[in-house]
Amino acid sequence: MDYRRMGNSDIFLSEVSLGCWVMGGDYWGGADDNDSIGAIIEAVENGVNFIDTAEIYGRGRSEEIVGKALKGRRSKAVISSKVWKTHMRYDDVKKACEDSLRRMQTDYIDVYFIHYPNDEVDIGETMSAMLDLKKEGKIREIGLSNFSMTQMEEALKAGRYEVIQPCYSLLWRFIEEDIVPYCIENNIGIVAYSPIAxxxxxxxxxxxxEFKTGDNRKSTPLFQPGLFEECLSVADALKPYAQRHGKTQGQVAINWVTSQPGITSAIVGARNAAQMKENMGAAGWRLSRQELAEIDKIGRRVTDRLPRYENFFSTRIID
Known part of the structure; x- marks a missing residue:
């Protein structure tokens, strides 16, 4: 497992990390708490140190599971959580952080993200609360999630953040245009979510x-008729690379992400220990330059014609 420095901080993240959204049980068709705890333990006991959750995931359920799983293992983990966009006022940010600390049974959060921008609240007010939380030792570093280039620039005027969390995969590459170069120039880490789309x-x-009841992926852009079939053809085209390296298609897709410029870590979800173990198989090896270039072209079959959506979870086209 490779470990990479996050921005200018003294935090080093595993190149593959664990995303805990599914553990909230409210988007992906349910989750078993014991299986979720098993996934977290499998991660931290085998070198995956970055555990990502949020207050909105299952309305706190995911954070509670993280707290239970890491009891007695806190020192092995870099925990990140996120404050939801309806809690962007100064006092609301402070309260949300305290609630997250309580649910996760910890004295501090390593990385605290602003989950989504909120145009109704000045970013300066939100960042002021985040900076005070850092001074108080409640959080170690500040991060932004799902921010546009313009919003990132405005936030940086209000205070330093060390990492962003955008959507990025072979099938969703909008950040390559301006956000990745900006982060490289300003030494800001990038932890990419949904690397396997x-x-x-x-x-x-x-x-x-056939999607299970409660599995909301079917409403997102890449799963829409026509586009979904094109995305499946990209996944199918990864088979030869997987076979060549003795890996799975998903492991190849994750490895492609962690091989891209500016990427600190790829956040991958897991329902249980077996899925976590498979995700870890994306680390510790490298695709060749030629393979990376070939896979790049394969992904562009979709991304070069993909319209600009509002975000990864909305089918509303804005450009």
Whole structure:
């Protein structure tokens, strides 16, 4: 496992990390708490130190599971959580942080993200609360999630943050245009979520896939008719690379992300220990330059024609 410095901080993150959204049980079709705890333990006991959650995931349930799993293991983990966009006022940010600390049974959060921008609240007010939390030792570093280039620039005027968390994969590459160069120039870390495009790049889906009740992926852009089939063809094209390296298609997709300029870590979800173990198989090896270039071209079959959506979870086209 490779460990990479996050921005200018003294925090080093594993190149593959664990995303705990599914553990909230409210978006991906349910979750078993014991399985979720098993996934977290599998991660931290085998070199994955970055555990990412948020107050909105299951309305605190995910954070509670993280706290239970890391009891007696806190020193092995770099925990990140996020304050939701309805809690952007100064006092609300402070309260949200205290609530997250309580749920996770910890005295501090290593990385605290602003989950989404809120245009109704001045970013200066939100950042003021974040900076005070850092001074108080409640959080170690500040991060932004799902911010545009303009919003990132405005936030940086209000205070230093060390990392951003955008969506990035072979099938979703908008950050390459301006955000990645900006982060490299300003030495800001990038932890990419959904590197396997909500599971599409694992190759497990078929065009007639039946989604379980409560699985909301079917409403997101890449799962829409027509585009979904094109994405499946990209996943299928990863098979030769997987076979060559003795890996899975998903592991190839994750490795491609962690091999890109500016990327600190790839956040991958896991329902149980077995899925976590498979995700870890994306680390400790490298695709060749030629393979990376070939896979780049494969992904562009979709991304070069992809319209600019409002975000990864909205089918509203803004450009």
């Amino acid at each position: 909500q599971g599409i790049l694992t190759g497990k889906f078929t065009k007639d896939w």
